[in-house]
Amino acid sequence: MLLWCLALLPVLAAYANAVDVGFMWDDRVLIEQNAELHTLHAPWSYLTRSFWQHAFLHGQGHAFYRPLVTYSLALDWAVGGGSPSWFHVTNVGLHLTVCTLVFVLARRRGASGLGAMVATMFFGVMPRLTESVTWVVGRTDVLATLGALCAVWLAEQKRGRWFAPFALFLALMAKEVAIIGVALVFADAALRVREKKSSPRDELPMLGGMVLAVVAWWLFRAQVPSNQPLRLHDAQTFFAGLGHYAWMTLTPWNPVAQIGFVLEPERWAVALGVVATVVVTALAFKWWRSATPWRALWLLGAAGGVVIVSVVVLTVYTLASDRFLYLPFALSAVVLAQWRWPRPALIIAVVASLALAVVTWKHNELWANPLRFWTEVKHTSSPKNPGALAGLGDALYDLNRFEDAKPLYEQAEAQRADEAHSPTRLSLASVDSRLGNDAAAIARLDAILRAEPDWKRAAYALVLFHARAGDFVAADQALKNARARFGDDDVLQSFAKMLEEVPPKFGSEQVIERARGLHALEATRKAEREYLTLLDDPAHRDEAAKWLVIFGSEASARRAVEATGDAAMQAEYDDRFPREL
Structure with a gap:
């Protein structure tokens, strides 16, 4: 013993x-x-499921x-x-x-x-x-x-x-x-x-x-x-x-x-x-x-x-x-x-x-640090390995560093061009949408859904993409189409609630309301432009600075730190944009 x-x-x-x-x-x-x-x-209900077979990812499962x-x-x-x-x-x-x-x-x-x-x-x-x-x-x-x-x-x-x-x-x-x-x-x-x-x-x-x-x-x-x-x-x-x-x-x-x-x-x-x-x-x-x-x-x-x-x-x-x-x-x-x-x-x-x-x-x-982990993986694996490229892209995406993630996704997709199903295609569409490239994002997603209409995650994303573009009629139609194909669930219900609450903010004359509405839609770079104008507004400076440090591009985050001189914001900035990486 x-x-x-x-x-x-x-x-x-x-x-x-x-x-x-x-x-x-x-x-x-x-x-x-x-x-x-x-x-x-019940335990026995899992006996007929593939390891990857949840439709939110992709229609049919992998061989695992x-x-x-x-x-x-x-x-x-x-x-x-x-x-x-x-x-x-x-x-x-x-x-x-x-x-x-x-x-x-x-x-x-x-x-x-x-x-x-x-x-x-x-x-x-x-x-x-x-x-x-x-x-x-x-x-x-x-x-x-x-x-x-x-x-x-x-x-x-x-x-x-x-x-x-x-x-x-x-x-x-x-x-x-x-x-x-x-x-x-x-x-x-x-x-x-x-x-x-x-x-x-x-x-x-x-x-x-x-x-x-x-x-x-x-x-x-x-x-x-x-x-x-x-x-x-x-x-x-x-x-x-x-x-x-x-x-x-x-x-x-x-x-x-x-x-x-x-x-x-x-x-x-x-x-x-x-x-x-x-x-x-x-x-x-x-x-x-x-x-x-x-x-x-x-x-x-x-x-x-x-x-x-x-x-x-x-x-x-x-x-x-x-x-x-x-x-x-x-x-x-x-x-x-x-x-x-x-x-x-x-x-x-x-x-x-x-x-x-x-x-x-x-x-x-x-x-415990995805950015450091995937940076090391990329440095030690083949430059043609799409898994390493997409992994680092995902780590940067999660840090709202979309400009840095996009070229990695593009390199990964170039290696996966011959595959019938590539999750990187959806990642590229998501990056374009977050960057405000609405037409390109929706075009990518339409192409994905024409090839794979049962890809539930892509169908859900189309609702958000149209909403971020400000086309709430198209977003509502995409929501109805998703419900008709996949049935209703908590995700779609949250989308429906969002489509009721966000449009008034989206068209508000108040900058802070527009910024908050865009953030609710995860239209990140559009929201960033609104929050940048609020750095000079004493009533909303703290909210704008905190948002920019977490979600903004590197230049905007740096500007927010300089505007406030806040030590906690500096630490958050250093975590998102570590100098050694």
Whole structure:
């Protein structure tokens, strides 16, 4: 118990600041903007939903099937009231549970207490795993690993083994990489029979349950529609992916998002991938012939997790992602724990783990600042990677820096020009609308809706775009069209209320009323022009200055700070326009 606590303490300390991170990356779309997630439904209702299939994003879903993850997110929203901190508490709790299973499984396989402690600690504080733990929707790999390890542990119990198929079923409902857990359960059962620790009669019922769990998962999975078929990498791209994962394993202290570029596999990565394949195969063969052959099977299981994500690809651009190493690292930690640690090596490993905990803490601080995070991603990824370009564009958009976001969206869209569905097109239309380029914004959106009439988010945006242009008749018609196609909901009701309240302000002779009306419509640059005229009005100077510092362009925000000399406004300005970036 003491060694287990000592193993988890650095992990808990490393992720203590994760609760300060907001919603990041796909969290915004999958959680914050997903109205369907904000109401908790019966668990079984999620079995027929795609992970991305909420119509507010796009009509039909992607090929991702993660019902357990979706349910867990809805449950977090219900319990935490939508607070990002609660989601992060859940993620850290799940990670600590996986660490506990790593410790328990290592001990059951003969590791010393100190060996299990060091391996668990090393796994728990690994900076590369922040993408799985600190990023909320990165919990897909955590839940899959948790279920797979639970299945392995339960399969070894005399009384609890009947729950192993259920644990495996839940793991698959989190992510398909959990299929590695099936292979491990079968391999461990075969070894138990081989070593006379069990009999086929004892193992077959449980293994049959495993098969049924996989079949049940596949049948549910087949019911979910997808507009995104799987594709397979060619050999060069496959080995380049393996090479990146090998390098990421050798440099666990340097987490990076958006690694590699599918269309440009590097030669060094291809070569390293080939070398890694040879080394892992040779090591597995050596261990298979040793007194502990299970280590070979677990090593191959860890490698298999990497192979799965390196062979099969959806419409993505990166060759590798840190979060895909979560399951392989967990399995490797159990194997690593078996090493007979000399005292000097033990001390070095503990010190290294504590150092990695500090790196993880620092990287969590980066996750807490989207602008810094995506700036680093853009600098470390391929200049042709639309995900990195759009990610930085989104970070700038959220800071109301639309002039800076637009060229990034344009670059991202240039890389996505051949795609049938590109979210960047809507981002470009939104930027034009916020900048006051009404005709261009509406033209972009009309083109989007002609191609994708079921894109609910785009249909909703059309209401706002017409209102920002001052055409409230067209806005009302767009609202009626949206209600006719999608039905009424809270968003459309709020739009209807807005269309009743804003028009009088929009045409008001009072500048402050026009400014407030334009702000209510998020016609940001039009509102900016009105608020700028109020900086010389003592009655409204403070309101205008505060608005300009938060929403205005850099020049207008600087003018507001200079007009007031307010320290808090200066700090807000520095956050929006950091000099070092």
